[in-house]
Amino acid sequence: MALVGILAVLILGALISLPVRRIHKQLPWYVGIVAVLTAIIMSFSLGNASSGTEKWFARFTSSWIPAIGSNFSLAIDGLSYIMILLTLVMGLVAIGFSERRENSSSFIFNSLFMLAGVVGIFMATDLFLFFFFWEMMLLPLYFLIISANKEGSDKAAFKFLIYTQGSGLIMLISLLALYFIHGNQTAIYSFAFEDLLNTQMSITTSMLVMSGFLLAFLVKLPVWPLHGWLPSAFKTAPAIAIFSGLLIKTGAYGIMRFAVPLFPEGSLIISPLMMILGVVTILYASFIAFSQNDIRVISAYSGISHMGFILIGIYAFNDLSWQGVGVQMIASSVGTASLILLGEIIHRRAGTYDIAHLGGIWTSNPNIAGIGTFFAMAALGLPGMANFIAEFLILAGAFQISVLSTVLASIGIVAAAAYSLRIIQKVFIGEEKICISIIDVTLREKAAVAVMMVLLLWIGFYPSMVTSRLEPFITRTLNFSPPETPGTEQGNVDEAQVKYSFQVIKK
Amino acid sequence: MFVALAPMYIIAAAIVVLMLLAAFVRNHKLLAIVSALGFIAAFGTVFSHCSCLSKFAWELFVVDDYSWALTAVTLLSALAINIFSYFYFENFDEQKEEYYVLLHTAVLGTLVMIAAKHFVTFFIGLELLSIPTYVMVAYVRSKKESVEASIKYLATAAASSAALLFGLALIYAAAGTMDIYTVGRFFYIAQSVPAYTYVGIALFIVAVGFKLALAPFHMWSPAVYQGSAAPVTAFVASVAKLGVIAFVLRLFNESNLLNIGALNISLVVLAVLSMFIGNLFAVGQKNIKRMLAYSSVAHMGYLMVALLAGGMVAKSATGFYITSYFVATLALFGAISVISKNDEPKSIDSLKGLYYRNPIVAVVITIGLLALIGMPLTGGFMAKVFVVKAGAGIQQWFLVWMLIINSIISIYYYTKYINVLFSHTSEEVVKEKVPYLLATILIIIVVLVIWMGVAPQLWLNLFYN
Numbered sequence: 001m002a003l004v005g006i007l008a009v010l011i012l013g014a015l016i017s018l019p020v021r022r023i024h025k026q027l028p029w030y031v032g033i034v035a036v037l038t039a040i041i042m043s044f045s046l047g048n049a050s051s052g053t054e055k056w057f058a059r060f061t062s063s064w065i066p067a068i069g070s071n072f073s074l075a076i077d078g079l080s081y082i083m084i085l086l087t088l089v090m091g092l093v094a095i096g097f098s099e100r101r102e103n104s105s106s107f108i109f110n111s112l113f114m115l116a117g118v119v120g121i122f123m124a125t126d127l128f129l130f131f132f133f134w135e136m137m138l139l140p141l142y143f144l145i146i147s148a149n150k151e152g153s154d155k156a157a158f159k160f161l162i163y164t165q166g167s168g169l170i171m172l173i174s175l176l177a178l179y180f181i182h183g184n185q186t187a188i189y190s191f192a193f194e195d196l197l198n199t200q201m202s203i204t205t206s207m208l209v210m211s212g213f214l215l216a217f218l219v220k221l222p223v224w225p226l227h228g229w230l231p232s233a234f235k236t237a238p239a240i241a242i243f244s245g246l247l248i249k250t251g252a253y254g255i256m257r258f259a260v261p262l263f264p265e266g267s268l269i270i271s272p273l274m275m276i277l278g279v280v281t282i283l284y285a286s287f288i289a290f291s292q293n294d295i296r297v298i299s300a301y302s303g304i305s306h307m308g309f310i311l312i313g314i315y316a317f318n319d320l321s322w323q324g325v326g327v328q329m330i331a332s333s334v335g336t337a338s339l340i341l342l343g344e345i346i347h348r349r350a351g352t353y354d355i356a357h358l359g360g361i362w363t364s365n366p367n368i369a370g371i372g373t374f375f376a377m378a379a380l381g382l383p384g385m386a387n388f389i390a391e392f393l394i395l396a397g398a399f400q401i402s403v404l405s406t407v408l409a410s411i412g413i414v415a416a417a418a419y420s421l422r423i424i425q426k427v428f429i430g431e432e433k434i435c436i437s438i439i440d441v442t443l444r445e446k447a448a449v450a451v452m453m454v455l456l457l458w459i460g461f462y463p464s465m466v467t468s469r470l471e472p473f474i475t476r477t478l479n480f481s482p483p484e485t486p487g488t489e490q491g492n493v494d495e496a497q498v499k500y501s502f503q504v505i506k507k
Numbered sequence: 508m509f510v511a512l513a514p515m516y517i518i519a520a521a522i523v524v525l526m527l528l529a530a531f532v533r534n535h536k537l538l539a540i541v542s543a544l545g546f547i548a549a550f551g552t553v554f555s556h557c558s559c560l561s562k563f564a565w566e567l568f569v570v571d572d573y574s575w576a577l578t579a580v581t582l583l584s585a586l587a588i589n590i591f592s593y594f595y596f597e598n599f600d601e602q603k604e605e606y607y608v609l610l611h612t613a614v615l616g617t618l619v620m621i622a623a624k625h626f627v628t629f630f631i632g633l634e635l636l637s638i639p640t641y642v643m644v645a646y647v648r649s650k651k652e653s654v655e656a657s658i659k660y661l662a663t664a665a666a667s668s669a670a671l672l673f674g675l676a677l678i679y680a681a682a683g684t685m686d687i688y689t690v691g692r693f694f695y696i697a698q699s700v701p702a703y704t705y706v707g708i709a710l711f712i713v714a715v716g717f718k719l720a721l722a723p724f725h726m727w728s729p730a731v732y733q734g735s736a737a738p739v740t741a742f743v744a745s746v747a748k749l750g751v752i753a754f755v756l757r758l759f760n761e762s763n764l765l766n767i768g769a770l771n772i773s774l775v776v777l778a779v780l781s782m783f784i785g786n787l788f789a790v791g792q793k794n795i796k797r798m799l800a801y802s803s804v805a806h807m808g809y810l811m812v813a814l815l816a817g818g819m820v821a822k823s824a825t826g827f828y829i830t831s832y833f834v835a836t837l838a839l840f841g842a843i844s845v846i847s848k849n850d851e852p853k854s855i856d857s858l859k860g861l862y863y864r865n866p867i868v869a870v871v872i873t874i875g876l877l878a879l880i881g882m883p884l885t886g887g888f889m890a891k892v893f894v895v896k897a898g899a900g901i902q903q904w905f906l907v908w909m910l911i912i913n914s915i916i917s918i919y920y921y922t923k924y925i926n927v928l929f930s931h932t933s934e935e936v937v938k939e940k941v942p943y944l945l946a947t948i949l950i951i952i953v954v955l956v957i958w959m960g961v962a963p964q965l966w967l968n969l970f971y972n
Binding site: 143162 | 883
């Protein structure tokens with residue numbers, strides 16, 4: 001019941017935010033904050049009720065469209081829970097950070113609807129409902145982009161719509177194909193995930209249907225060469241960039257939750273190709289990020305390169321790497337968002353996003369420079385921050401499958417260091433090239449930045465909070481693949497090493 | 508006995524009352540209200556759900572849940588068009604009162620076609636619908652393009668009526684009867700039918716294709732949509748097609764015409780042609796009404812996919828698709844008629860930044876266009892899903908793929924218009940006011956669109972009897 005409650009709170013908040021604008025111009029913003037906070041509290045309460053042994057720890061089912069065999073069924077397990085919390089917290093930061101502008105009400109309306117769509121995606125266990133929420137998160141973001149009132153917004157909105165809508169429609173075809181194949185075999189026409197899990201298909205059919213799903217998820221991810229929509233979306237507005245950063249996690253979630261379990265043999269076959277794509281994405285995005293001057297574009301490509309890591313991690317089919325993927329989803333969202341926030345903070349004072357024109361901020365705004373250095377260090381994967389754990393786990397797991405991919409991906413880490421340090425060097429150190437107002441960091445900006453820092457450090461030092469939640473999901477999903485080495489530990493690395501060394505000491 | 512055909516009786520009575528009123532009392536408002544009351548009264552009888560027909564009517568009409576559902580849709584749409592027309596024609600100096608007589612006559616024709624089980628009934632209903640429509644299209648006599656559109660429509664419709672009659676005569680010559688159930692049995696039993704029967708069926712399909720604006724019989728539709736007044740376009744786009752669709756669906760279900768391979772193939776060809784021609788021609792359109800004309804050609808193509816499925820699936824999918832398409836179309840043309848106070852929007856630029864001038868209308872247009880794209884949360888999405896399911900159910904994967912490809916193409920030209928609504932203009936923002944009744948009707952229609960998109964089962968059950 002609480003599951004529907006979370007969705008209801010967000011949608012209700014969206015609907016309320018429209019008329020309250022008449023009362024006071026800034027009221028919608030407060031409505032938005034309250035709605036997201038309520039949703040976060042409700043999600044926390046869900047997590048405390050977990051028992052740890054069952055598959056799902058909260059369920060809700062209700063009849064929706066019996067005519068096609070689709071039910072309104074929601075459920076969450078460890079992975080969903082983490083993603084929902086991440087979404088809501090990032091949503092809170094995005095809304096809190098944005099200016100309370102003129103068209104506040106439609107901004108809050110669209111943002112809350114989008115958050116509801118994304119949260120719905122993480123909850124849905126009925127594939128038709130999943131598709132419904134998938135498309136539902138596109139619309140509000142599209143409207144956010146077109147009402148952003150920048151020069152490139154039209155093109156950005158159009159690209160976004162065509163890429164995501166087109167791939168979504170192809171996913172619909174695959175979904176319907178799966179539905180009909182299953183129906184033909186068992187005479188049960190149902191969209192429920194558990195029902196569709198064991199559909200018998202020939203390898204060719206399975207690969208064809210899987211590609212439809214994968215196309216949609218890979219466009220969302222985004223991998224090279226389907227990433228065209230992301231950088232232009234990032235340039236429109238900071239909140240939109242943060243939301244886009246959230247959206248791309250749904251692509252990763254879709255692959256982990258649906259594409260891999262539904263088509264295990266197909267996934268194994270396609271795994272080398274995916275590793276190659278992942279490596280190409282990492283290298284391509286990192287090198288482009290290094291050559292860009294617009295800090296928003298840099299953070300977009302940095303996000304894309306993190307997604308390349310995720311792709312490698314997923315298709316290594318390894319407990320370690322899947323743990324890494326879980327952490328990376330959080331680390332990447334927070335990291336990309338933090339770079340966007342940094343860019344916006346600087347823009348509000350210097351009037352530009354272009355790092356080639358900036359310089360020497362350390363002397364005039366030491367606080368901002370300190371924050372910026374922290375986020376740049378996070379982006380390059382300094383140990384102690386979430387990105388390090390994530391990339392380490394992914395590469396450790398991928399190393400057992402494909403040494404070449406791991407080596408090439410590590411080059412991406414070096415490139416990440418390059419573009420992160422370049423930001424620091426260009427923006428903070430050196431001569432002052434442009435006059436910048438020396439307004440110190442405001443309270444709202446401090447709050448947003450603090451949330452990011454806490455998240456990065458917390459997960460950087462104590463990742464088992466995340467990995468222990470993911471453990472049941474990972475063991476269940478990956479049990480079709482043969483174990484790599486006997487006695488490979490599940491769960492987080494530190495614990496395993498402690499156990500091992502403990503046993504050594506005991507002997 | 509009276510109850511089964513009650514809507515038709517009430518509308519017929521309303522025609523007489525309106526004619527007399529128009530002759531004696533020249534008051535636009537009064538006539539609009541009486542006209543609306545006529546529709547509401549007829550709609551009230553829908554709730555009786557009666558299937559009891561009197562003896563003399565039994566040969567010509569069939570009244571079942573399906574026809575009641577479509578009658579309800581027709582009457583509600585006509586009511587909405589009535590209200591839009593009142594506000595639209597308020598600004599014109601010409602004689603406005605006769606319009607409502609024409610509207611009622613055309614609606615009567617549609618009601619007759621929905622309940623028809625005999626080809627003659629179908630023809631009577633068709634003519635009852637078409638002739639007033641010619642006049643309605645030309646109603647604003649001062650606009651040259653209205654009269655021109657009407658002449659084009661009249662000429663081509665007359666030709667298609669002639670073709671229809673000849674085709675029906677050929678079918679009669681072969682089957683010996685014009686009752687569609689008997690004709691169906693004839694096709695089922697007969698070992699071989701004379702060759703001219705196929706000619707008859709082909710001519711029938713030609714007439715149907717003309718009326719529904721399927722390619723390649725769609726040439727009249729851009730001119731008519733663009734030339735007529737916005738409420739009349741709403742009528743032509745929605746109610747004028749409903750009767751024909753209802754009858755054709757009944758015909759395909761009850762007679763086994765779909766088993767004729769040649770007919771099946773030709774319908775598939777018609778569907779695919781309509782989809783492509785509609786979408787490809789819509790891409791370059793600068794006038795929103797013309798774009799909607801071509802888009803409706805494409806939508807009729809999608810509808811054919813559902814029609815081809817046959818059986819219960821076809822009935823429910825078609826019924827749902829029609830309803831959601833109507834609601835979206837009414838929302839769109841209603842909104843257009845609201846902003847056509849002084850002058851019709853000539854090109855896409857007149858819509859620029861509409862959201863900042865008139866947010867309600869802009870949101871209505873947006874949701875209407877989204878429903879036509881088939882965006883989830885709108886009825887258009889569920890409608891497309893049901894149609895795809897119907898097509899996949901009969902293994903017509905080719906048609907399903909064509910539908911999906913065309914949906915992707917259509918995103919482009921619809922979003923062009925949505926983009927324009929939200930683009931910022933540098934001029935002064937002058938807020939426009941919308942009359943409360945109009946705003947309420949538009950909002951109700953939009954709520955219906957979203958309701959059908961979120962909880963479609965309710966609506967599907969209406970057509971699932």
